[in-house]
Amino acid sequence: MTILIDQPEFGIEVEEKKVPNSGKELILDGGFVVPHANSFGHNFRDYEAESERQEGVETFYRNNHINQTYDFVKKMREEYGKLDKVEMSIWECCELLNSVVDESDPDLDEPQIEHLLQTAEAIRKDYPNEDWLHLTGLIHDLGKVLLLPRFGELPQWAVVGDTYPVGCAFEESIVHHKYFKENPDYNNPAYNTKFGVYEKGCGLDNVLMSWGHDDYMYLVAKENKTTLPSAGLFIVRYHSFYALHRSGAYKHLMNEEDEENLKWLQIFNKYDLYSKSKVRIDVEKVKPYYLSLIEKYFPAKLRW
Numbered sequence: 001m002t003i004l005i006d007q008p009e010f011g012i013e014v015e016e017k018k019v020p021n022s023g024k025e026l027i028l029d030g031g032f033v034v035p036h037a038n039s040f041g042h043n044f045r046d047y048e049a050e051s052e053r054q055e056g057v058e059t060f061y062r063n064n065h066i067n068q069t070y071d072f073v074k075k076m077r078e079e080y081g082k083l084d085k086v087e088m089s090i091w092e093c094c095e096l097l098n099s100v101v102d103e104s105d106p107d108l109d110e111p112q113i114e115h116l117l118q119t120a121e122a123i124r125k126d127y128p129n130e131d132w133l134h135l136t137g138l139i140h141d142l143g144k145v146l147l148l149p150r151f152g153e154l155p156q157w158a159v160v161g162d163t164y165p166v167g168c169a170f171e172e173s174i175v176h177h178k179y180f181k182e183n184p185d186y187n188n189p190a191y192n193t194k195f196g197v198y199e200k201g202c203g204l205d206n207v208l209m210s211w212g213h214d215d216y217m218y219l220v221a222k223e224n225k226t227t228l229p230s231a232g233l234f235i236v237r238y239h240s241f242y243a244l245h246r247s248g249a250y251k252h253l254m255n256e257e258d259e260e261n262l263k264w265l266q267i268f269n270k271y272d273l274y275s276k277s278k279v280r281i282d283v284e285k286v287k288p289y290y291l292s293l294i295e296k297y298f299p300a301k302l303r304w
Contacts, residue, residue, distance in 0.1 A: 058176060060156055060157055060160075060161060061157075061161060061162075061175060061176035061179060062176065062179045062182075063155070063156075063157040064157035064158075064161050064179075064210070065170075065174075065176065065177075065179035065180045065182070065183055066179060066180075066182045066183050067157060067158070067183075068157070068158075068164075068166060068183070068210040068211065069166060069183060069184055069185050070166045070167045070185055070191055070197075070208065072166075072211065073166050073208045073209070073210060073211045074208065076158070076211040077208070077211070077215070077219070080146075080216055080219065081219055081223070083219070083220065083223055083224075083303035083304060084303070085150060085151050085152070085304050086150055086151070086304050087301050087302065087303055087304070088301060088302065088304060089294070089298075089300060089301055089302065090138075090139060090142070090294045090298055090302065091287075091290070091291060091294060093142045093145060093302075093304070094113055094116060094138065094139075094142065095113065096145050096148060097112035097113045097116070097141070097142065097144060097145065098112075098113050099148070100112045100144050100145070100147055100148070112141055112144055113283070114280065114281065115141065116137065116138050116139075116140070116141055116142075117138070117281040117283065117286060118281060119137040119138075119140070119271050119272050120134050120135070120137035120138040120290070121137075121281060121286065122137075122271045123137045123268070123271045124137075126271075131293055131296070132228050132229055132231075132232050132293075132297065133232070133264070133268065134290075134293060135228070135232070135290070135293040135294065135296075135297055136228065136232045136235050136236065136268065137268070137271060137272070138290055138293075139217065139221070139236065140214075140217070140235060140236050140239050140268075140272065141213060141217075142213070142217050142220075143159070143212070143213030143214060143215070143216035143217035143218075143220070144159055144160060144213040145213075145304070146158070146159045146212075146213055146216055147159050147160075151304070158211055158212065159212050159213050160212060160213060160240075161212065161240065162174060162175050162240050162241070162242045162243070163209050163210045163212055163214055163215070163238070163240040163241050164209065164210050164241065164243050164250075165196075165198075165207050165208065165209055165210075165250055165253065166185065166191070166208050166209070166210055167185075167191050167196045167197040167198065167207070167208050168191060168192075168193065168194065168195055168196025168197065168198055168253075169191075169192050169193055169194055169196065170183070170186065171243050171247075171249040171250065173242075173243045173246075173247035173249045174242075174243045174249075175242070194252070195252070195253075198253055200252055200253070201252070201253070201254065201255050202253055202255070203253070203254065203255035203257070203258060204234075204237075204238065204253060204254060204255075204258050207250075207253055209237070209238075209241070212240065213240075214236065214237050214238065214239060214240050214241075215237060217236050217237075218233060218236050218237035220302060220303075220304055221233060221236060221298075223303070224298065224299055224302040224303060225299070226297055226298050227296075227297050227298075228297050230257065230261060231260075231261045231264040231265075234258070234261035234262075234264070234265060235261075235264060235265050235268045238265060239265065239268065239269065239272055244262070245262060245265050245266050245269055246269075
């Protein structure tokens with residue numbers, strides 16, 4: 001049995017305070033504080049630091065960048081968009097993640113359900129009235145079930161890690177960019193220009209992203225007709241799109257709705273990244289609250 005630590009303090013305070021949105025102001029720092037280091041004692045998202053996982057993380061990104069092609073993504077979306085693998089509830093999927101560890105993440109070695117609840121509870125503390133955002137925190141990584149046998153047991157490079165558009169040039173801000181030189185699309189003139197197969201302002205909905213848990217969970221939520229707001233679906237699909245929300249890359253493909261939703265994603269990102277600590281959550285204590293949110297925004301059973 002784990003121990004619930006109410007109102008956890010994670011470390012030093014964040015300087016950034018507010019993000020404007022549609023005439024109102026979203027409070028970016030409502031009390032959440034950023035820890036000095038991740039669960040390994042290193043700086044967050046430091047892909048160069050020496051640690052027991054760095055070599056594996058770099059190998060992961062080499063495989064990811066070589067194999068995530070435009071044709072591969074189209075094939076995966078077609079196959080998994082059928083949602084014919086299994087039927088289960090959101091909470092049942094949460095429990096499945098107890099057996100999943102993300103090899104691409106240099107910050108985390110806990111089972112995924114711990115990270116989901118840490119993220120959701122940190123958001124709940126600062127944004128008590130935005131229940132859709134609490135639930136988004138809980139479900140954002142559920143697509144990682146793609147690693148499990150009943151979902152095809154896809155390799156890690158096809159499930160986790162930073163995401164990015166395919167069908168256009170790979171921006172240099174993408175982690176371990178050097179390995180894209182071995183991707184077949186890298187020298188393909190149809191795919192290696194700034195816009196590639198897309199047009200300026202086409203909207204991210206019309207852009208193919210590298211295949212993984214983000215896009216899969218987005219398809220699951222959308223096709224099962226969730227009532228989460230547009231910003232919730234945007235967070236689910238693009239929370240690993242660090243080239244955009246950390247480096248500002250690919251904004252030439254965004255439309256006005258994307259610009260508004262990005263403000264919520266930038267808020268969410270802080271909780272997704274910096275809640276990766278050793279603070280444990282009492283699952284049974286918080287479970288009733290999240291079950292009520294699942295009932296509000298999702299059908300009882302979903303097709304996956």
